[in-house]
Amino acid sequence: MPKRxxxxxxxxxxVDPRPQGLSAVFMVETRSAAEASQLAGMFxxxxxxxxxxxxxxxxxVSYAVQADESDxxxxxxxxxxxxxxxxxxxxxxxxxxxxxxxxxxLCRDTRSRLIPVPKCNICGKQDPFPGLVVNLSDQQGAVLLxxxxxxxxxxxxxxxxxKEFVKSLLAADERDFGRLERAELIRxxxxxxxxxxxxxxxx
Numbered sequence: 001m002p003k004r005x006x007x008x009x010x011x012x013x014x015v016d017p018r019p020q021g022l023s024a025v026f027m028v029e030t031r032s033a034a035e036a037s038q039l040a041g042m043f044x045x046x047x048x049x050x051x052x053x054x055x056x057x058x059x060x061v062s063y064a065v066q067a068d069e070s071d072x073x074x075x076x077x078x079x080x081x082x083x084x085x086x087x088x089x090x091x092x093x094x095x096x097x098x099x100x101x102x103x104x105x106l107c108r109d110t111r112s113r114l115i116p117v118p119k120c121n122i123c124g125k126q127d128p129f130p131g132l133v134v135n136l137s138d139q140q141g142a143v144l145l146x147x148x149x150x151x152x153x154x155x156x157x158x159x160x161x162x163k164e165f166v167k168s169l170l171a172a173d174e175r176d177f178g179r180l181e182r183a184e185l186i187r188x189x190x191x192x193x194x195x196x197x198x199x200x201x202x203x
Contacts, residue, residue, distance in 0.1 A: 010138060011139045014135040020129070039061045043065075058111065065078065090106075097125075130148035
């Protein structure tokens with residue numbers, strides 16, 4: 001975690017809304033390193049067109065996948081392929097606290113490694129695909145701190161402008177950003193994501 005003096009050098013805020021869609025969790029108990037490698041290759045290829053995050057490695061290999069609603073059939077196809085090629089497969093077409101609890105217990109039982117999942121920095125909910133990511137950078141563009149917000153918390157941060165929206169998120173964040181919440185923000189030209197703000201007032 002960045003030191004306080006590093007936080008005080010923040011000069012730019014980048015707001016990156018992430019596309020949402022259908023999500024699924026795939027858990028596979030592998031019988032060999034070769035099977036685990038085969039799974040890794042399969043999901044690596046899927047990452048070219050879908051959002052993919054690995055959740056565990058070891059004997060139990062698991063991934064969370066997020067797809068556009070138009071790709072719902074692809075999630076079904078992935079499930080069919082896994083159940084055809086592997087002996088033990090557990091799937092769920094959503095990511096929630098229950099499935100994460102099950103995953104945690106299965107990793108413990110199989111001595112597999114659970115890979116940390118991003119959590120919302122407002123409500124604390126585990127979320128492999130945060131609805132909004134806010135990066136705070138210094139003058140050289142180096143990211144000093146990254147904050148994740150789930151779709152529900154981002155939607156709840158209602159504000160009359162994008163500037164006030166960002167400040168509302170930081171004010172609700174579990175971390176105390178001090179004067180940064182009251183700093184003057186200047187919108188920087190940005191045709192594509194992320195939305196960029198320069199901090200005019202020193203913090």
